[in-house]
Amino acid sequence: MALTGFFTDSTLCIGCKACEVACKEWNEVPDDGFRWSGLSYDNTLGLGHSTWRHVKFVENQPAIGSGGNAPDLMAWQFSSDVCKHCENAGCLEACPTGSIIRTEFGGVYVQPDICNGCGYCVVACPFGVIDRRPDDGRAFKCTFCYDRQKAGLEPACAKACPTGSILFGDLEELERAADRRIAQLHAAGMNDATIYNPKESSVGGTHAFFLVRGDPRSYNLPPEPVLPTMLLKPGWNAVAFAAGAMAIGSLLAFALSTKPSPAASRHPLPKGEGSRNRGGPKGRVRGS
Amino acid sequence: MITERRLEELRQNAVPMQPERGYYGLPLLKEPVWTWEIPAYFFVGGAAGAAAMVGAAAQIAGADRDLIRHARWIAGAGAALSAPLLIADLGRPERFLNMLRVFKLKSPMSVGAWTLTAFGTFASAALFAQEIQKRTDLPVRVIGDAAAMLSAATGLVMATYTGVLIGATAIPVWSKHVSVLPVHFGTSALASAVALLEFAGHRENALNILGFAAAAVETYLGYKMDVEPTITTRAGQLFSGPLPLLLRIARFRKAAAASSLLGSLMTRLAWIEAGKVSSRDLRVPLALDGRHASGVGKTIGE
Numbered sequence: 001m002a003l004t005g006f007f008t009d010s011t012l013c014i015g016c017k018a019c020e021v022a023c024k025e026w027n028e029v030p031d032d033g034f035r036w037s038g039l040s041y042d043n044t045l046g047l048g049h050s051t052w053r054h055v056k057f058v059e060n061q062p063a064i065g066s067g068g069n070a071p072d073l074m075a076w077q078f079s080s081d082v083c084k085h086c087e088n089a090g091c092l093e094a095c096p097t098g099s100i101i102r103t104e105f106g107g108v109y110v111q112p113d114i115c116n117g118c119g120y121c122v123v124a125c126p127f128g129v130i131d132r133r134p135d136d137g138r139a140f141k142c143t144f145c146y147d148r149q150k151a152g153l154e155p156a157c158a159k160a161c162p163t164g165s166i167l168f169g170d171l172e173e174l175e176r177a178a179d180r181r182i183a184q185l186h187a188a189g190m191n192d193a194t195i196y197n198p199k200e201s202s203v204g205g206t207h208a209f210f211l212v213r214g215d216p217r218s219y220n221l222p223p224e225p226v227l228p229t230m231l232l233k234p235g236w237n238a239v240a241f242a243a244g245a246m247a248i249g250s251l252l253a254f255a256l257s258t259k260p261s262p263a264a265s266r267h268p269l270p271k272g273e274g275s276r277n278r279g280g281p282k283g284r285v286r287g288s
Numbered sequence: 289m290i291t292e293r294r295l296e297e298l299r300q301n302a303v304p305m306q307p308e309r310g311y312y313g314l315p316l317l318k319e320p321v322w323t324w325e326i327p328a329y330f331f332v333g334g335a336a337g338a339a340a341m342v343g344a345a346a347q348i349a350g351a352d353r354d355l356i357r358h359a360r361w362i363a364g365a366g367a368a369l370s371a372p373l374l375i376a377d378l379g380r381p382e383r384f385l386n387m388l389r390v391f392k393l394k395s396p397m398s399v400g401a402w403t404l405t406a407f408g409t410f411a412s413a414a415l416f417a418q419e420i421q422k423r424t425d426l427p428v429r430v431i432g433d434a435a436a437m438l439s440a441a442t443g444l445v446m447a448t449y450t451g452v453l454i455g456a457t458a459i460p461v462w463s464k465h466v467s468v469l470p471v472h473f474g475t476s477a478l479a480s481a482v483a484l485l486e487f488a489g490h491r492e493n494a495l496n497i498l499g500f501a502a503a504a505v506e507t508y509l510g511y512k513m514d515v516e517p518t519i520t521t522r523a524g525q526l527f528s529g530p531l532p533l534l535l536r537i538a539r540f541r542k543a544a545a546a547s548s549l550l551g552s553l554m555t556r557l558a559w560i561e562a563g564k565v566s567s568r569d570l571r572v573p574l575a576l577d578g579r580h581a582s583g584v585g586k587t588i589g590e
Contacts, residue, residue, distance in 0.1 A: 117379020137379025
C-alpha cells in the first residue's frame with residue numbers, strides 16, 4: 001500500500017474551519033467547550049483529545065518586500081494544524097500496550113479498544129498533539145481517517161476544504177507538489193514562504209507537513225523536535241550506573257560492618273565505620 | 289485544556305506576534321495528565337525495590353536474620369501497594385492487563401510494567417517462603433532465597449527506571465535531567481528503604497552508612513539539578529539531602545530516617561509538578577536559547 005500524506009498550504013487557507021467541523025462530524029468527536037478566546041479568530045486554541053484539526057490565526061508583521069501585503073499592514077495567516085504522523089513517532093514508541101500502531105498508509109493510529117489511558121503518549125509527543133480525554137479516560141488524536149482511507153476515501157478534512165489548502169494523496173507526490181508550490185511562491189516574491197517538515201531532526205520528517213509564511217515558530221511548530229526515544233540510552237546508562245553503585249555500596253556496607261558472630265559486635269568496629277555507630281554496642285543483638 | 293485564568297493572562301499580555309512568543313504564547317506541549325498516584329507509586333515502588341536489594345545484600349553478608357525478614361516484608365508489601373496505585377491512575381483501570389499485552393524495550397512504561405510484575409512475583413515469593421519456613425518444616429528455604437535474589441535484581445530496576453520513565457519524554461525539565469533522575473530516584477529510594485528498616489528497630493551500622501551515603505549523594509544532586517525553585521522542590525531537596533545528613537551527623541537516626549522518607553516522597557511529587565509547569569515553557573520546544581537556530585525555516589528543494 002502506498003504511503004499517504006497531508007500537505008497543508010497556509011497560503012491557500014481562508015480560515016473557514018470547515019476542516020475542524022468535518023473532522024468532528026465524521027469522527028463523532030465531542031465538543032471541548034464554547035468560549036471566546038480573544039486571540040484573533042481562534043477559539044479552538046490548539047489540538048487536543050477532542051480537536052484533531054485546528055485552524056491557527058497568525059497575525060504577523062511581514063518582512064518588507066516579501067510581497068502580497070502592504071508593509072504597514074498586519075499579515076493574517078491561517079494554517080490548519082493536525083497530528084504530524086511522524087516518521088519516528090514518539091507516542092507510538094512510548095505506548096506500553098501496543099495500542100498505537102503504524103497503519104498500512106503510514107499514519108499513526110490509536111486503537112481505541114486497546115488504549116488503557118496510561119497517559120505516557122501525552123508526554124512523549126514533541127508536538128503536543130495527543131491528549132487523554134478526561135471523561136473517557138483514553139488518549140485520542142487524529143486517526144488520519146483510517147476508516148475512510150480503508151474504504152478508498154480521502155480524510156474528511158481534506159474532502160471538506162473548499163480552497164485546496166489541505167491536500168491529501170501519495171506522500172512522495174505531495175512532497176513534489178510542495179516543492180513546486182514553494183518555487184511558484186518564491187517566484188512571485190513571497191520569499192518568506194517555507195515548508196515545515198523536520199526531516200533533519202530525530203523525528204525524521206512528518207507525513208503531515210505544512211507550507212507557512214514567516215517563522216514556523218509563530219505557528220508553534222518546533223524548529224527541532226526531539227524524539228523522546230533518543231533519550232533512552234543516557235537514561236538506561238544512568239540506571240545501570242545507579243543500580244551498580246547501590247548494589248556494590250550495600251554489599252560493602254554490610255560486609256564491612258557485619259561480624260561473623262553476635263559476640264564480635266561488642267568489640268569496637270574498625271575506624272571509619274565505628275565512629276558513627278552510636279547504637280552498635282548497645283544495639284539489639286539477634287540470633288543469626 | 290487552557291484554563292479561563294490562563295486565557296485572561298494571555299489576553300492582557302497580547303502583543304503583535306513575534307516568533308519568540310510562539311503562537312500567542314500558548315503552550316506547545318501537552319501537560320502531563322498524571323495525578324498524585326504516580327509520584328506515590330514512584331515512592332512506594334522505589335522503597336520496596338531498594339528494600340529487596342538491601343535485604344539481599346544483608347543476606348549475602350550474613351547479617352541479622354530479622355533485618356532480612358523485615359526487608360522482605362517491606363519489599364512484598366510495597367509491591368502489593370504499587371500495583372493498585374499504578375492502576376488507579378489509568379484512564380481505563382479495568383484494562384490494566386493490556387500493559388502485559390506486549391513487551392516493548394523502547395517504551396520505559398512497558399519495561400516498568402513488566403519489571404513491577406516480575407518484582408511483585410519474586411518479592412511475594414520470597415516473603416511467602418520465609419513465612420512458610422517460619423511456621424512449617426517444608427523445604428522452601430532455597431526457593432525463598434532464590435526469589436529474594438531475583439527480587440533484589442528487579443528491585444534495583446524498580447528503584448531507578450522511573451527516572452528514565454519521565455526523563456525520556458518531551459517535557460523539557462524531565463528530559464534535561466534524564467541521566468541524573470535514575471541516580472536521584474535510586475538514591476532516595478535507598479534512603480527510604482534504610483529509613484523503614486531503622487523504624488522497624490534495626491540499628492545496624494551498615495544501615496547508618498547507607499543512610500549517610502544516600503543523604504550525601506542527595507545533597508550533591510539537589511545542588512546540581514536545575515529545577516524551578518518552588519516550595520515543594522526546595523522542601524523535597526532539603527528533606528532528602530542536607531537535613532538527614534546533618535541529623536545523622538548529630539546522631540539523630542530516627543529523625544534522619546523520618547526526614548529521608550518525607551523528602552523522598554516530596555521530591556517525587558515535586559518532579560511531577562515541575563513537569564506540569566515545564567510543559568508550558570516555550571524556551572526548549574521553540575529553541576529560544578539559540579542552540580538550534582540553524583534548523584529554522586528550512587525549505588525543501590532549495
